[in-house]
Amino acid sequence: MKKKALDYLLAFIIIISLNFLLPRLLPGDPLAAIYGEEALIAMTSELEAELIERFGLDKSLPEQFIIYLSSLLKADLGYSYYYETSVTKLILGALPWTLLLVGLGLVLSTLLGFILGLESGWNRGRWQDKGILTGLMLLNGFPDFFIGILLLLVFAVSLGIFPLSGALTPYTGLSGFALVRDILWHLSLPLAAVVLSEITASYLLTRTTVITILGEPFILTARAKGLKDTAIRYRHVGKNSLLPILTRTGIRVGRIFAGAIFIEIVFAYPGLGVLIFNSLMARDYPVLQGIFLLVAIGVLATNFIVDLLYKKIDPRVV
Amino acid sequence: MHVDYFNCVKKNNMGRMGLILLVIISTIAIFAPLLTFYHPAETSPNTLQFPSAKHPLGTNDIGQDILSRVLYGARTTLVVAFLVGITSTLLSAFLGGTAALFGGLYERIVMRIADVFLTLPSILVIILITSYVRPGLLMLVIVISAFSWQGGARVIRAQTLSLKNKAHIAAARTFGAGNLYILRKHILPDLGPLMVAGFVQHARRAVFMEAGLAFLGICDPTTVSWGIMLNRALEFAYLNVWYWLLPPGLALSLTVLSFTFLGYALEETVNPRLRVKENA
Numbered sequence: 001m002k003k004k005a006l007d008y009l010l011a012f013i014i015i016i017s018l019n020f021l022l023p024r025l026l027p028g029d030p031l032a033a034i035y036g037e038e039a040l041i042a043m044t045s046e047l048e049a050e051l052i053e054r055f056g057l058d059k060s061l062p063e064q065f066i067i068y069l070s071s072l073l074k075a076d077l078g079y080s081y082y083y084e085t086s087v088t089k090l091i092l093g094a095l096p097w098t099l100l101l102v103g104l105g106l107v108l109s110t111l112l113g114f115i116l117g118l119e120s121g122w123n124r125g126r127w128q129d130k131g132i133l134t135g136l137m138l139l140n141g142f143p144d145f146f147i148g149i150l151l152l153l154v155f156a157v158s159l160g161i162f163p164l165s166g167a168l169t170p171y172t173g174l175s176g177f178a179l180v181r182d183i184l185w186h187l188s189l190p191l192a193a194v195v196l197s198e199i200t201a202s203y204l205l206t207r208t209t210v211i212t213i214l215g216e217p218f219i220l221t222a223r224a225k226g227l228k229d230t231a232i233r234y235r236h237v238g239k240n241s242l243l244p245i246l247t248r249t250g251i252r253v254g255r256i257f258a259g260a261i262f263i264e265i266v267f268a269y270p271g272l273g274v275l276i277f278n279s280l281m282a283r284d285y286p287v288l289q290g291i292f293l294l295v296a297i298g299v300l301a302t303n304f305i306v307d308l309l310y311k312k313i314d315p316r317v318v
Numbered sequence: 319m320h321v322d323y324f325n326c327v328k329k330n331n332m333g334r335m336g337l338i339l340l341v342i343i344s345t346i347a348i349f350a351p352l353l354t355f356y357h358p359a360e361t362s363p364n365t366l367q368f369p370s371a372k373h374p375l376g377t378n379d380i381g382q383d384i385l386s387r388v389l390y391g392a393r394t395t396l397v398v399a400f401l402v403g404i405t406s407t408l409l410s411a412f413l414g415g416t417a418a419l420f421g422g423l424y425e426r427i428v429m430r431i432a433d434v435f436l437t438l439p440s441i442l443v444i445i446l447i448t449s450y451v452r453p454g455l456l457m458l459v460i461v462i463s464a465f466s467w468q469g470g471a472r473v474i475r476a477q478t479l480s481l482k483n484k485a486h487i488a489a490a491r492t493f494g495a496g497n498l499y500i501l502r503k504h505i506l507p508d509l510g511p512l513m514v515a516g517f518v519q520h521a522r523r524a525v526f527m528e529a530g531l532a533f534l535g536i537c538d539p540t541t542v543s544w545g546i547m548l549n550r551a552l553e554f555a556y557l558n559v560w561y562w563l564l565p566p567g568l569a570l571s572l573t574v575l576s577f578t579f580l581g582y583a584l585e586e587t588v589n590p591r592l593r594v595k596e597n598a
Contacts, residue, residue: 010430011437018443022450033450137582141575143526145533146567149548149555157558164556254439262530266552280449280534292446299439 008304015296019289020068024061031057033285035081077293078286082279087290090275095294097167098271100187102260105194106253113199114245117206118238124211133207136200144197144259148266151189162189165268186269193263198256205248209241247310250303257295323514326583333583339576343569347392356383358390358542366554369561376561378547379554388565391544395525395573398459402524403517405463410470411513415505417471418478419497429475432468440465444527448536458537462527463520470516477512481505515584522577529570544570 023033031051052058056067071078077087120132142150156164163169167186174182213219214237222232264273272291279287327333346353356373362381369376375384413432417425444465451457481487487504495503531537532545539546544566551562 007430007433007437010434014434014438015443018446022447026450137578138575141578142571143529143567143574145530145548146571149552149563149567152555153558153560153563157555254442258439258441262533265534276445277534280445280536283449285449288446288449292442295442296439299442300437303437 004307005304008300011300012297015293015300016069016072019293020065023285023289024064035078035286072293077290080279080284080287082282082284082287087286090287091272091290091294094270094272094275097269098257098260098264098273101190101194101264101269101271102253102256104187104191105198105260106249106256108191109195109198109256110202110245110249110252112195113202114206114238114242116199117203118210118233118241120203121207121210121214121241122233122237124214129207132203136203139196140200142197143262144193145262145266147197148190148193148263151193152266155189162186167270190260190263190267190269193266194256194260197259197263198252201248201252201255202245205244206241209244210237213237213240243310243314246313247306250299250306253302254299257299323511323584326586327580330583330586332579336576336579336581336583339572340580343392343573343576344396346389347396350386350389350393353389354383354386356386358382358387359540366557366559375565376559378550378562384547384562384565387542387547388544388569390542391547391566391569392573394455394541394543395528395570398455398462398528399521399524399573399577401459402462402466402527403521405459406466406520407470407513407517409463409467410516411474411506411509413467414471414474415478415501415509416497418475418482419501419505425475428471432471435465435468438465441527441530445531445534445536448531452536452538454538455541458528458531459524462524466520466523470512470520473512473516474509477509478505481508511584515581518577518581518584522574522581525570525573525577 026033031048034055035051054067056064059067075088077091079085080087080090083090116132116136120129123129139147152164155162163186167183168179169182169186172182219232219236222236227236260271261273261276263269264271265277268274272295275287276291278284279291327337360382362377364373364377365379365381367373367377367381373383373385375388378384378387413428417428444461447461448458451461453461481504487500490500490504528537528543529545529548532541532543533549535546535549537543537546547566548563548570551559551566555563
């Protein structure tokens with residue numbers, strides 16, 4: 001566990017150092033790299049002097065690093081000259097939408113993957129298993145954003161059942177139940193895309209675990225006791241295959257975040273993904289750095305918590 | 319572990335399908351100029367045209383022939399997949415192999431680096447780095463490979479550790495063979511199956527990554543890439559340009575699938591426990 005904790009600490013240090021070093025060590029004007037190209041358009045000589053002073057760009061690298069760290073500690077991620085607002089504010093505005101998408105996506109894809117995996121593993125080799133397995137393997141070959149594009153083309157563009165983009169209908173002044181309905185209506189296609197692109201991971205994992213567990217003696221005992229199939233399937237096999245799913249959740253959070261970034265772009269869903277996309281276009285580096293830092297720390301923290309939890313749940317793990 | 323890959327893959331249904339797909343895509347990539355009348359970068363005043371006899375998949379917003387861009391796009395994808403596959407496989411074999419052989423501080427440092435990188439959300443790190451570097455194809459290969467070797471290195475190290483204590487290696491040592499000689503002559507050949515499986519996995523990931531980064535617009539905009547096509551076409555999605563969105567997406571999915579299937583088949587040859595008994 002100590003070793004794991006050190007891994008996370010080192011990963012964290014790498015993330016901070018990358019964020020600090022990338023704009024400063026690459027060829028070109030560090031000011032442009034730290035503040036983005038938009039800043040150069042707005043740049044006056046006073047502003048330039050102020051920014052150099054603020055980041056200590058005329059000082060040595062170690063001194064700059066200390067300045068960088070102390071501003072991070074104050075939760076100051078910088079200022080976006082493209083959006084003309086502070087990066088922290090921008091991220092906080094986009095974060096809820098991404099969390100909604102990623103959170104629901106994680107829960108639904110895990111749940112569906114688990115159920116399908118359980119049924120598939122239970123019926124190993126029969127047509128149900130082969131059908132589900134082949135279908136999901138095919139699905140797994142589709143890049144997440146292409147799944148999004150397909151859903152967009154069919155359900156939004158052609159059939160017009162769901163909206164093309166956004167997270168809300170603007171300027172309607174909806175509230176209460178109508179607002180929730182509007183949000184869910186906008187959420188459904190991006191969420192479906194996230195779930196479809198993430199379901200295979202938890203499915204394959206559950207299926208493999210179920211097949212292993214079915215060979216264990218306690219299943220034979222359960223059968224000998226005359227328990228019903230459904231009881232064995234869900235209470236004995238299902239419960240015991242939850243463990244590996246939990247351990248993988250940490251890794252999957254990172255993947256789902258990355259997937260959500262691409263899917264948000266397809267549906268212009270106003271979360272972090274769209275923010276990243278626009279910042280890439282505008283070379284608005286402070287925003288990119290801020291999001292990267294936040295998501296990376298979030299993913300590391302989740303992994304760490306899952307590791308801790310796992311030890312609590314499964315005493316066999318040292 | 320001496321495996322006849324071709325036969326193993328051929329006998330497996332999924333392997334056969336993957337192989338056939340990959341051969342088709344490679345053929346398209348190689349003979350792209352013979353399959354279309356248009357150069358992929360050639361613009362024309364006929365913009366946003368619906369598929370017709372002249373342009374089987376229509377044209378895009380600056381009048382380029384979509385079919386020829388899809389066909390030529392296979393080149394970019396396969397080149398990146400192949401180069402990343404080779405680079406990361408060799409990196410993981412070298413680092414994992416030497417770590418197991420040399421042991422000591424060197425091993426601890428290499429494996430720690432691998433573990434730390436495995437905890438990082440690599441797609442995000444790659445997006446951040448490439449957003450500064452704005453890579454060409456070669457740089458792209460280097461960046462993706464730098465974040466791909468870690469898992470493979472762990473597998474190779476484990477396998478090398480078990481090979482290290484086998485009798486034939488001990489025999490070679492008594493004849494005075496050095497570490498690197500043993501690595502080259504005795505260990506690398508036995509790592510073959512693992513490396514082939516690793517190559518396919520790395521190549522598959524690279525296809526995803528290249529398309530994803532191109533989709534985000536982080537790469538040379540003049541490259542003919544399926545990811546860039548999807549990115550551009552998406553802006554016109556409201557016009558229902560399915561003939562522009564579907565072909566690059568399907569091409570991409572088929573390429574990924576071919577590597578997935580191959581990987582699945584190879585996994586069974588590498589891991590005999592997964593092999594299904596033939597007369598069962």
